[in-house]
Amino acid sequence: MASIKIENLVKAYPNRRHHRRKGDPYVPGQMIKVLDDVNLEFADGEMVCILGPSGCGKSTMLKILAGFDTATSGRILVDGREVTEPTSDYIFVFQQSGLLPWMTVWQNVELGVRHMQDEEEKAAQIQEYIDMVELSNFEQHFPHQLSGGMQRRAELARALVVNPDMLIMDEPFTGLDFLTRMKMREEVVNMHEFIGKSILMVTHDIDDALVMADHIVVMGDTPARVKLDRKLTFDRPRDIGTGELAELRDEVYFMLGVSYVV
Amino acid sequence: MLRSISEWRGANQLLPAVAFAIVLVLWELVARFSGWSETVFPGPLAVLGSIGEMVENGTLLQHSAASLYRVTVGFYIAALLGIPLGILLGRVALANVILNPLIQFLRPISPLAWIPLAMLWFGIGDKPAIFLIFLSSFFPIVVSTAVAVGAINPIYFQVSANFCLSRKETNLRIVIPAILPDVVTALRISVSIAWLVVVAAEMIAVQSGLGYLILDSRNALRMDYVMVGMIVIGLIGVFLDYVMRRLGRLESTAWARKS
Structure with a gap:
């Protein structure tokens, strides 16, 4: 379990371009802000979905949360401790497959528990999580021998076997076909309800967020600011076509400047 | 169609x-x-006869073995030193900044330009030839390895950090398997370069090997033996390439061809 507090988070990169082009708002050498004073708070065990247009700094925020990147100013506290480096307490699930392609499913899952002393117990635990994501009999397969959805599930098993406090997912459904997406949605929500872990997920898909999240955040503009920060207390399974959820859906679509009625 | x-x-x-x-x-x-006379331009049948003759008296085997021995030793030393150095250059920025200019400077100097120094330093015999083979393979291996390390998907290092792999574990479980397919390709290319160089190296400081066979036969005006030498060089070159290609089909590099 993990409660997260993001305080005055700012991230800026130096502009690497040497010549100013026409219409370029940035001066060479100047810092370009991607996150501007972001303040957010998530409770223990929440399923959080962060929405926003591409390039708005959502992924950067996740990378800072995971300890892969550092903030320019401000900080992120997890259970009151400031994040300074990666730890296996929060596991990152990557946009494209983060499985190591030269390792089998078994070896990938083993990565997180490689230091367990008792070999039998270790094997049992690896098997348990592989079974949980329904990849029994695929233990000795390499990632390239699996479909996109199976790869994503193998990565989930690898993440969960270390019993992390939190999963950080960066557009985990990218590149999956529609049916696989729908199934993965359901699986992630079930997993969340079953094991009660905090999940922070970045997505492009407004419907993903409305169906899955306990808490949604909409980010926008460059540099990114928080445009909407709301808890969703609706029971699951949810119908996003009617009532309050439908209204919220319209609001979010409007906020992101798009319409689903074409 | x-x-x-x-x-x-x-x-x-x-x-x-x-x-x-x-x-x-x-x-x-x-x-x-x-x-042209038979001496200047022997026909295929005459050369075939000479091959039979040289196989029978064992000289062909002896020269081939001598050349292969030098290539093998020089090439192994180059790989044993070159691969770790390439990994160091790819992983440690400071090492790269300091060593890379030197390597880029030495790399374009043909191994053949080292012949006078090699003879002076190592005398005659196998050593100067092995040294030249080593030089010819070492730089391509170092540079290709360093490039391969630099091209590793940064996600794999983030996975490594996320699961708290130590530096040693990262090298053994991430870096080495990730670069293996590229390194095998680099080895395949450098073994052909080494085979090109060994023949030239044997024309100077040694009394055996296929390069020596060619030079010695020229001095004896035996163009049929020169041609035999060339044919065997070609055959062994094809064989070496075949062996290296088989190496590239190892299971541990299969992922790179399929993903």
Whole structure:
């Protein structure tokens, strides 16, 4: 379990371009802000979905949360401790497959528990999580021998076997076909309800967020600011076509400047 | 309908021999009708006879073994030193900044330019030849390894950090398997370079090897032996490439071809 507090988070990169082009708002050498004073708070065990247009700094925020990147100013506290480096307490699930392609499913899952002393117990635990994501009999397969959805599930098993406090997912459904997406949605929500872990997920898909999240955040503009920060207390399974959820859906679509009625 | 390479091969097993047959016929015609004497331009049949002769008295095997021994030793030393150095250059920025300019400076100097120094430093015998082989393979291996390390998907390092792999574990479980396919390709290329260089190296400081065979036969005006040397060099070159290609089909590099 993990409660997260993001305080005055700012991230800026130096502009690497040497010549100013026409219409370029940035001066060479100047810092370009991607996150501007972001303040957010998530409770223990929440399923959080962060929405926003591409390039708005959502992924950067996740990378800072995971300890892969550092903030320019401000900080992120997890259970009151400031994040300074990666730890296996929060596991990152990557946009494209983060499985190591030269390792089998078994070896990938083993990565997180490689230091367990008792070999039998270790094997049992690896098997348990592989079974949980329904990849029994695929233990000795390499990632390239699996479909996109199976790869994503193998990565989930690898993440969960270390019993992390939190999963950080960066557009985990990218590149999956529609049916696989729908199934993965359901699986992630079930997993969340079953094991009660905090999940922070970045997505492009407004419907993903409305169906899955306990808490949604909409980010926008460059540099990114928080445009909407709301808890969703609706029971699951949810119908996003009617009532309050439908209204919220319209609001979010409007906020992101798009319409689903074409 | 245009057929693919494999379809043509399947259609007739003898097709790859066509060009060889044409060259052999032209060779025989030139040898007979050009007016050059048998000594200057021996025909294929005469050369075949010489091959039989040299196989029988063991000289061909002896020279081939000598050349292969030098290539093997020089190449192994180059790989044993070059791969770790390449990993160091790819992983440690400071090492790269300091060493890379030196390597880029030494790399374009042909190994053959080192011949005078090699002879002076290592005398005659196997050592200077092995040194030249080493030089010829070392730089391509270092540079290709460093490039391969630099090209590793940064996600894999983030996975490594996320699961708290130590530096040693990262090298063993991430870096080495990730670069293996590229390194095998680099080894395949450098072994052909090494094979090119060994023949040249043997023309100077040694009394054995296929390069020596060619030089010595020229001095004895035995052009048939020169041709035998060339043919065997070609055959062994094809064989070495075949061995390296088999190495590239290892299971541990299979992921790179399929993903």
